[in-house]
Amino acid sequence: MSGEIVFNTGMVGYTETLTDPSYRGQILCFTYPSIGNYGVPSQQELDDFGLPKFFESERIQTRGLIVNNLSNVSSHWCCEKTLDQWLFEEKIPGVCDVDTRELTKKIRSNGVMNARIVMDKSENQDDESFDYDSYNFMPEVSISKPTYYGKELSPKIVLIDTGTKYSIIRNLLRLGFQVVRLPWDSSIDQVMAHNPAGVVLSNGPGDPIVCKETIETASKLIERSIPTLGICLGNQILALAGGAKTHKLKFGHRGQNKSCRDLFSEHTLITSQNHGYGIESESLDKTDFEIWFKNIDDQTVEGLKHLEKPIIAVQFHPEASPGPDDCLYVFDKFKDLVKAHKIVTP
Incomplete structure (x- = not known):
């Protein structure tokens, strides 16, 4: 093997x-x-x-x-x-x-x-x-048809599944959302057909460049100002959709004790991580994203915020599992964005 x-x-x-x-x-x-x-x-x-x-x-x-x-x-x-x-x-x-x-x-x-x-x-x-x-792992780790979780009358979050962990779904449900899990290559029309209050781009394996369909959908989410949270691979996909570049790390970050600094609060948090690719810091200069988190050890990009739109992303796993739950507040920030930005359907 x-x-x-x-x-x-x-x-x-x-x-x-x-x-x-x-x-x-x-x-x-x-x-x-x-x-x-x-x-x-x-x-x-x-x-x-x-x-x-x-x-x-x-x-x-x-x-x-x-x-x-x-x-x-x-x-x-x-x-x-x-x-x-x-x-x-x-x-x-x-x-x-x-x-x-x-x-x-x-x-x-x-x-x-x-x-x-x-x-x-x-x-x-x-x-x-x-x-x-x-290698394109998406057909192996994503689902083939929509799957629904939570109460029907709750605000609806579309989760684009590029290899999601159950704990991401669990934390969205904990916040009182209904979750619609969609295949990795879902188009923007397929996403919006569910009238979501927001969208989450999940974690997953491999080079983000391979996920061309997901990047295209992410670019439309940015264009339409849809409240969006990217996690791990989802962070890289949003960066690519916004015009930044990604690269492969020498040996990646995989463990439950990775220190990251929130550049806005100046707090250092212990995070759970599992990724082999990262965002080129310099490539963000010509985009509408700013750096939210940085890795303490190697100063790599660990999170992004859009300058104007309700879009955030993190490279680590805020849902942990396994690991510390220092960063669960990322989900709460996403909920705040969803509440503050109602999607106007045409």
């Missing part, structure tokens, strides 16, 4: 991490030395909104897993199976007893690269030519 090899610095949260669609096409290396000690909970346990309580999608999204010490003894009140059993059930290859910190040092020095987990030398070699950067 081949994929782009990346590392995550989180100590816990492997169930949420492995089911995050943003990891589609990647082999994940955990830097924390012991993984699996609290097992895997039931996928049948749902939250108050009917969404799986401990998972971010319906299946494991990574192509493979690399850990140092795999705990085969799991202890937790909601544990149903071990991590090893879960991987076996979903046919995801994994390797343990690897010096994952030494491997991480190689990735940090050389950058992310393609890798392959070989279980048997005679196995099929068909995916050796897999190219993560040019």
Whole structure:
């Protein structure tokens, strides 16, 4: 099994991490030395909104897993199976007893690269030519038809699904919205047909340039001044739609302890992140966006605000899961924008 090899610095949260669609096409290396000690909970346990309580999608999204010490003894009140059993059930290859910190040092020095987990030398070699950067993951991580969540009479938010996490839906429902989840390539007419109070562009895997249809729709959202929130990949898509450029980071940001500064409040927040691409800071100079957040470690762009229109975006995951909930207020700011800017339908 081949994929782009990346590392995550989180100590816990492997169930949420492995089911995050943003990891589609990647082999994940955990830097924390012991993984699996609290097992895997039931996928049948749902939250108050009917969404799986401990998972971010319906299946494991990574192509493979690399850990140092795999705990085969799991202890937790909601544990149903071990991590090893879960991987076996979903046919995801994994390797343990690897010096994952030494491997991480190689990735940090050389950058992310393609890798392959070989279980048997005679196995099929068909995916050796897999190219993560040019691959379009959208048909694999998005939905094929509209899906509805929440109460019908609530204000309606269209969620353009480029690989959304359940926690994004969960937080929109928490705010009292109804959510209409649409396929990644939905046109502006298909979006507006639902008479939304606002639009959210979700997280997801791969190079944002591949999402040409989503970028086109995002440009129309900007043109029409639709209240919009972009998250992770959605942040990059909005930037591209506004005339900025994106680039691939050397080894990306993946973990639950990434420090970002809100340039308006001057507060530093601990964020959950999972992305391999970023926005070129200088390219924003000729756009109508200004920088909202910056990464403390490398000064990369972590959030945007439109200068005039009700459009905001963040590169990190304000919904966390896993991770700290320092940035849940981003959803509240989006709600404020929705309330303050009523969409006038023609």
